[in-house]
Amino acid sequence: MSDILESAVSTLSSKIDGHPFDGSVKFELVGVGAIRIDENGVSVDDSDADCTLSADADVFQAIIEGDTNPTAAFMTGKLKVDGDMAMALKLGSLLA
Numbered sequence: 767m768s769d770i771l772e773s774a775v776s777t778l779s780s781k782i783d784g785h786p787f788d789g790s791v792k793f794e795l796v797g798v799g800a801i802r803i804d805e806n807g808v809s810v811d812d813s814d815a816d817c818t819l820s821a822d823a824d825v826f827q828a829i830i831e832g833d834t835n836p837t838a839a840f841m842t843g844k845l846k847v848d849g850d851m852a853m854a855l856k857l858g859s860l861l862a
Contacts, residue, residue, distance in 0.1 A: 770823050771799050771810050777830050778808045782860050789853045790815035796822045803857065817853035820846040830861065 774793070782803065790804040792815035802811035821829070825844045828834035836858045839845035847854050 768798055770795065770827070771801060774801055774826065774830060775808050775810060778803060778861075781830070782808065785860050787857070787860070789850070789856070790817070791853050791857050792818045793826060794818060794820040795826050796820060798823050815849070817847065817849035817851070817857075819854060819857075820848070832861075836861070 774795075778801065787803055787805060790802060792812070793801045793803075794812075795801070799810060800812040802809055802813060802815055804815070821839065821844060825834060825839055829836050829839060829845070834844075836845060836854075840847060
């Protein structure tokens, strides 16, 4: 597993700790791999999800560190969303 994915799993796990997440979201880091968030927590996993968010590693890192607003990244085309938009918004509220 890459350092980027390990770091992201750790960061996301701490952000959603104690907040149940009903559904599934997958982050696809272009050229790196995928991270899945579901009722079981955060893991490196490329299986299907209710919503898939795609971005390069730098944009993803900036989003989870709070340096980039996910909505702004989406509106400028740096973040792509496929699937259940409500699931993406739910995750966004947990990361804020």
